[in-house]
Amino acid sequence: MTTRKVVLKMVLSLDGFATSLDGTHDWMFEFFGDDSGEWNLRALDEAGTHAMGRRSYEIMGPHWLAAEGPIATSMNEKPKAVFSNTLERAAWGPAEIFGGDLGVAIADLKARDDDGTILVHGAPPRRRVPAHICAPRDRRRPQPLRGSR
Numbered sequence: 001m002t003t004r005k006v007v008l009k010m011v012l013s014l015d016g017f018a019t020s021l022d023g024t025h026d027w028m029f030e031f032f033g034d035d036s037g038e039w040n041l042r043a044l045d046e047a048g049t050h051a052m053g054r055r056s057y058e059i060m061g062p063h064w065l066a067a068e069g070p071i072a073t074s075m076n077e078k079p080k081a082v083f084s085n086t087l088e089r090a091a092w093g094p095a096e097i098f099g100g101d102l103g104v105a106i107a108d109l110k111a112r113d114d115d116g117t118i119l120v121h122g123a124p125p126r127r128r129v130p131a132h133i134c135a136p137r138d139r140r141r142p143q144p145l146r147g148s149r
Contacts (some may be wrong), residue, residue, distance in 0.1 A: 004110045006051075006118045009043055044074040048116020049109060054084035056122045061092030081109055081118070 052060070057080065064075040080095040083105060087097050098105035109118050 004048065004112070004114065004118055006106065006110065006120060007043065008120045010122055041070060043119060044071060046117050047074065047078060047119035048114045049079050049081050049118050050075065050121060051081040051083070051109070051118050052121040054082060054087045057082045057087070057090070057092065060121070065092060081105070
């Protein structure tokens with residue numbers, strides 16, 4: 001049994017902005033440069049599975065199916081794990097739909113003898129993020145960022 005690494009791939013502005021109300025991320029592309037492109041390709045190359053929620057899956061699928069290049073190739077050809085209690089069919093494949101307990105689903109993916117990381121695109125809705133994850137350990141002293149871009 002293996003324990004695969006889970007990596008969160010998320011673009012976030014310093015003031016906490018992640019996505020427009022319609023779920024698009026067009027704002028971020030004006031800030032991408034060579035270094036962010038290299039990091040992105042490296043993360044995609046290391047990925048064995050792309051993991052995402054239903055909404056991200058529905059937004060990204062049509063975009064990447066119509067796109068070309070190394071990022072589109074990774075996004076289209078590598079398996080996707082879609083977390084949803086409502087999605088019944090996954091047209092952008094290869095894909096597997098996981099409903100129910102998210103922790104059990106992630107543990108299942110980590111235990112599989114598959115190559116590469118589990119690259120999580122986006123983040124859970126705010127209402128599901130436990131408060132202790134969002135708040136610094138010591139509110140008087142912000143914690144330094146480590147390994148971020």
